[in-house]
Amino acid sequence: MKELRLGIIGLGSMGRVHADAILSGKIPRCRLAAICDPREESLAAFKDVPGFTRTSEIIRSGKVDAVLIATPHYSHTTIGIEALRAGLHVLVEKPISVHKADCERLIAAHRSKKQVFAAMFNQRTDPFYSKLRDLIRTGELGKIRRINWIITNWFRTAAYYASGGWRATWAGEGGGVLLNQCPHNLDLWQWLFGMPTKVRAFCRTGRYHDIEVEDDVTAYLEYPDGTTGVFITSTGEAPGTNRLEVVGERGRVVLEKDRFRFTRNEVEMSEFSRTTPHGFASPGTWDVEIPVSGHGGQHNEILDNFTCAVLDKTPLIAPAAEGIHSVELANAMILSSFTDKTVELPLKSAVYERFLKKKISSSTHKKVVNPKTTADDFSKSFAK
Amino acid sequence: MKELRLGIIGLGSMGRVHADAILSGKIPRCRLAAICDPREESLAAFKDVPGFTRTSEIIRSGKVDAVLIATPHYSHTTIGIEALRAGLHVLVEKPISVHKADCERLIAAHRSKKQVFAAMFNQRTDPFYSKLRDLIRTGELGKIRRINWIITNWFRTAAYYASGGWRATWAGEGGGVLLNQCPHNLDLWQWLFGMPTKVRAFCRTGRYHDIEVEDDVTAYLEYPDGTTGVFITSTGEAPGTNRLEVVGERGRVVLEKDRFRFTRNEVEMSEFSRTTPHGFASPGTWDVEIPVSGHGGQHNEILDNFTCAVLDKTPLIAPAAEGIHSVELANAMILSSFTDKTVELPLKSAVYERFLKKKISSSTHKKVVNPKTTADDFSKSFAK
Numbered sequence: 196m197k198e199l200r201l202g203i204i205g206l207g208s209m210g211r212v213h214a215d216a217i218l219s220g221k222i223p224r225c226r227l228a229a230i231c232d233p234r235e236e237s238l239a240a241f242k243d244v245p246g247f248t249r250t251s252e253i254i255r256s257g258k259v260d261a262v263l264i265a266t267p268h269y270s271h272t273t274i275g276i277e278a279l280r281a282g283l284h285v286l287v288e289k290p291i292s293v294h295k296a297d298c299e300r301l302i303a304a305h306r307s308k309k310q311v312f313a314a315m316f317n318q319r320t321d322p323f324y325s326k327l328r329d330l331i332r333t334g335e336l337g338k339i340r341r342i343n344w345i346i347t348n349w350f351r352t353a354a355y356y357a358s359g360g361w362r363a364t365w366a367g368e369g370g371g372v373l374l375n376q377c378p379h380n381l382d383l384w385q386w387l388f389g390m391p392t393k394v395r396a397f398c399r400t401g402r403y404h405d406i407e408v409e410d411d412v413t414a415y416l417e418y419p420d421g422t423t424g425v426f427i428t429s430t431g432e433a434p435g436t437n438r439l440e441v442v443g444e445r446g447r448v449v450l451e452k453d454r455f456r457f458t459r460n461e462v463e464m465s466e467f468s469r470t471t472p473h474g475f476a477s478p479g480t481w482d483v484e485i486p487v488s489g490h491g492g493q494h495n496e497i498l499d500n501f502t503c504a505v506l507d508k509t510p511l512i513a514p515a516a517e518g519i520h521s522v523e524l525a526n527a528m529i530l531s532s533f534t535d536k537t538v539e540l541p542l543k544s545a546v547y548e549r550f551l552k553k554k555i556s557s558s559t560h561k562k563v564v565n566p567k568t569t570a571d572d573f574s575k576s577f578a579k
Numbered sequence: 580m581k582e583l584r585l586g587i588i589g590l591g592s593m594g595r596v597h598a599d600a601i602l603s604g605k606i607p608r609c610r611l612a613a614i615c616d617p618r619e620e621s622l623a624a625f626k627d628v629p630g631f632t633r634t635s636e637i638i639r640s641g642k643v644d645a646v647l648i649a650t651p652h653y654s655h656t657t658i659g660i661e662a663l664r665a666g667l668h669v670l671v672e673k674p675i676s677v678h679k680a681d682c683e684r685l686i687a688a689h690r691s692k693k694q695v696f697a698a699m700f701n702q703r704t705d706p707f708y709s710k711l712r713d714l715i716r717t718g719e720l721g722k723i724r725r726i727n728w729i730i731t732n733w734f735r736t737a738a739y740y741a742s743g744g745w746r747a748t749w750a751g752e753g754g755g756v757l758l759n760q761c762p763h764n765l766d767l768w769q770w771l772f773g774m775p776t777k778v779r780a781f782c783r784t785g786r787y788h789d790i791e792v793e794d795d796v797t798a799y800l801e802y803p804d805g806t807t808g809v810f811i812t813s814t815g816e817a818p819g820t821n822r823l824e825v826v827g828e829r830g831r832v833v834l835e836k837d838r839f840r841f842t843r844n845e846v847e848m849s850e851f852s853r854t855t856p857h858g859f860a861s862p863g864t865w866d867v868e869i870p871v872s873g874h875g876g877q878h879n880e881i882l883d884n885f886t887c888a889v890l891d892k893t894p895l896i897a898p899a900a901e902g903i904h905s906v907e908l909a910n911a912m913i914l915s916s917f918t919d920k921t922v923e924l925p926l927k928s929a930v931y932e933r934f935l936k937k938k939i940s941s942s943t944h945k946k947v948v949n950p951k952t953t954a955d956d957f958s959k960s961f962a963k
Contacts, residue, residue, distance in 0.1 A: 355858030433848040433861040464817040474739030
């Protein structure tokens, strides 16, 4: 195979972004071979590309080697399973599913190692995060002790939520900021630090918007080795903060405002504490600024990596199976908040599925939908 | 009265700092009229000042109009009550007591409005905090929505904890970082933002040191109006962080590294969200840097203010009665952590007193004490 024939399923905001990237030649050896959307008018915008209105048609069409699934969250599971069973390579938008049990079902459908199955965790391509990961993996930062991520620059307006009846509903998205905006951050969290074993979260539903799901979250995470973490997010705050602080024995890293600052301890902090004869001394430090330019190839890099994985067996940046972790973290935060208890991980997926189905069936919230408002400037969502 | 005759009770680290300040003339109209410490050798260092080894003697001596109590924490209550009953003006070091019930007893002993009763919350004199308070009080920051204080630059070494058998024990201090180092920060918290009604905390005892009390804390605080807060502290982290972020409807303030930055929203964030037709827009902002020079008069300013309060009826910067709040916050964090539950405020003081007495009576921890180590460079404790 010299060229990947890719089909895009779902021509909403993200699907169109991906289609435009491929059509404008930004993804070498990747051809937009077909598209699929139930709305005929969405297909009409790409009149030179074969279009389908039903997912089973594009999957069985013989026109595609792979599909990119960019549909509403819940259908990632069903469409993903169908595509995998049909032998296609699959690239799925985040979150890979809405809840852990669906993730398990989707991942279980991936039986052949010859099939490439990836997830659109484009922020893994950002060198700020990959360099931090290197710093951790090489031991430069020492054993991790504390993590604090304030990621509240996901500001969304009432107009955003009113732009679709499915948005920010249990039935439509299965959650709020944790399921729609934060899968990236939660994926990076587990990619950088691994999975905690305890989650205690405080989610506020409809704090800033007239929605039934969480738009404001404070979560405390704990690891078996004692590492603690705090994750704070919101779609109601402007200007919003994006500051990731990581404390290791060898010093502290702060990622904020396009700067990567590392205050490096000359001696590990605990060793210094044990060995100094002085009560108020502290280790000598270096102020290290790690130069990082740009934020990587993002969506196009993931698309390119997916193409290369199929054509050249290049290792994936973001295997879809790893997408279960960000969903599990989001699920655990919501469950902890509603049950007012600490949730132990691994999360029991059946317990969460029952919880979520009950939220859906007992929902009485009347969502305000204003067809005149649109999420019109979607590219702003990932331009920062 | 033209001059305040002050007695200092307790010539440990802080008592000596205060004595030196007065003797070197830094506090106008305040004379060091007597000192008290059970250790004769401590008195000998100030040979021109009348010395007593028993608190009741200095209190009844007739040589002092006021006392500054700088003894170990638990005795603040008993000595404070004795001094107030004797009609003296009292300035008490922080914390005013170890637990809320003792605070109530101490405050109840202050019956005469003619008596000045103050607490050594020297950080209230820091213009970074007083300017922030002004910003909040004048409404410039708008309604407060979220607070995040990472105050982990209280690094203390094993030598520090080994320098006294009473240090970092339930019987000696009634807690760890929350009772010894954080009373300042917890006082500032309540002074700036008022008291929350819910506290859920995660304290780690002996995480970084061989001690029985907490040396690492993550706490989640909630207010009746929905405001959320996170307070993180530790004596085990180097280099440590001191970053206070306050999000209001009108923008965000960050105090860190001697900078006061205010990102000001042109329109309140919630109003903007409600009224814009755009899904991804956010309010225009100004980058405001508020110039602040220095960190105020600190201990000497509190001593001076206390002197002026007695001689001129100047209003107090830190009335002792307000000291109950920081103790209540510390107690609630410890109780929440040990009971693994959210604690509702106001805290039931008798419940906490029983809890603490049980911690003391059931303590089995063998504290390492090394008389060769000292908290020798104590001034570093508040020089930053």
